[in-house]
Amino acid sequence: MSTASPDALPPVWFSKNISPTLQRIRQVKRSGRYRVLASHTSPDAGYLGAADHGFVEPPMPSAAAYLDYVLQTVQKHNIAALVAGRYAAHLAQHRAEIGAAGCHLIVPSTDPASFERCEDKAHFYQTFAEHIPMPETRPVQNWPQMLAAARELEAKYGSACIKPACGIFGIGFRILTEGDDLKYFLSGNPLRLSYPAAELLFKDQELPVMLVMETLPGFEYSIDVLARGGELLTCVIRRKLVGLGNLQTAVEHPQMREWTALLCRELQMDGLFNAQFREDKHGQPKLLEVNARASGGLPISAALSGLDLGLLEVDSHFGVPLGDLTFAAGRRVTESQEVIALPAKVL
Structure with missing residues (x-):
């Protein structure tokens, strides 16, 4: 561990991100090699108190405005590295500008297109299906397509499920069943959805791209x-x-x-x-x-x-x-x- 004064250590800034940021900050700070700054749009974010300095990010009308804010903050605090969460894909497109300000940009990929490739699961499956085993999947955008695809995969695999092509945290994932909605509701099982309930929800709706998949x-x-x-x-x-x-x-x-x-x-x-x-x-x-x-x-x-x-x-x-x-x-x-x-x- 370094014995240098915290002010003499290279500043690492963790911008707005999700819950594991708390442990990441603790690990980096505990090393004694870096001075840690952290920010979030809410002053109630739990990880702010773990940093050497916490601050609130202002509302931003666009990704371009956020880039300007990042460059200003990097200059103001002499940031040596930015571990970015908010607008990470856009910042990745401007890595050279951030680097020219003397700051390492730490985001999951050097290729800005990879963020969109991971986000759009329908396209992702098409890209990697030849290289890595994937669940058999059908992209759909209306209830008749969804029903036909689900019945086809159910006949082949015994069960079918649905989820949005774009989304995080498993939001929108459901396993389709023949019935028993009340039983699943009362037992606290949110992952089951009957075909009749799905029809009420999706029929005559203009849907974003949804994926119908074999249930694993x-x-x-x-x-x-x-x-x-x-x-x-x-x-x-x-x-x-x-x-x-x-x-x-x-x-x-x-x-x-x-x-x-x-x-x-x-x-x-x-x-x-x-x-x-x-x-x-x-x-x-x-x-x-x-x-x-x-x-x-x-x-x-x-x-x-x-x-x-x-x-x-x-x-x-x-x-x-x-x-x-x-x-x-x-x-x-x-x-x-x-x-x-x-x-x-x-x-």
């Missing part, structure tokens, strides 16, 4: 990945288990690691990102999606591997030797809630 009943895997310049540096393959709470274990899976390395190369990944797989009824893992961002499960991967992935990401951009990135699989962990004190005042 096997183990789910979430892979937290650290890449640099399109190269896989390390990854934690988490298998989600049935048990009390969010029980997970780290596993070794050479084929899944090989597919992950392919994704790093093809998408020119350059930081932390996440890939989701699930097994079909035969135990074959199939790729569900790639998230061009650090996942909410990043703290679980850190606990399973012992690797400070957030710190490693920043170190990789400063040329700090990363050391041994291997770890033994097999550890099991679960989650518990944490209460976080907010700073008394955030400017």
Whole structure:
């Protein structure tokens, strides 16, 4: 750990992002190698209090306005590296301008197009289906198409499911069933939707592109990945288990690691990102999606591997030797809630 005064350390700025930012900030600050700044559009964001300096980002009318704000903030605080969440794809298009201001831009990919490729799952499936096993999928935009595709896949695989082609956090995902809406509602199961209820919801509606897919009943895997310049540096393959709470274990899976390395190369990944797989009824893992961002499960991967992935990401951009990135699989962990004190005042 460095003994330098915090003011003498290179400032690293974490802009508005999702929940795992708290642990990333803690890891980077604990190293003693950096001074950490953090911002969010809300003063109530839990991770602001973990930084050396927290501040509120102003409302922005556009991505272009946000770029101007970033450049001004980089100059004002002499930022050495920006770990960007908000408008990450747009900032990636302007990497040269940010670099000219003396700041490393840390986002999941060096290729701005990769953000859109990951966001549009219909296009993503078409691109990678020849290289990585995918669930059989039909893009649809109205109820008759959805019903026909669902019945076709149900006849072939036993069950069909739907989700928006663009979206995060599994929002809009439902497994289609013949009935029992009340039973699922009363039992707290939000993931089932009957065909009659789906018809009421979707019939005569102009829909965004939706995906109808085979339902995958096997183990789910979430892979937290650290890449640099399109190269896989390390990854934690988490298998989600049935048990009390969010029980997970780290596993070794050479084929899944090989597919992950392919994704790093093809998408020119350059930081932390996440890939989701699930097994079909035969135990074959199939790729569900790639998230061009650090996942909410990043703290679980850190606990399973012992690797400070957030710190490693920043170190990789400063040329700090990363050391041994291997770890033994097999550890099991679960989650518990944490209460976080907010700073008394955030400017």
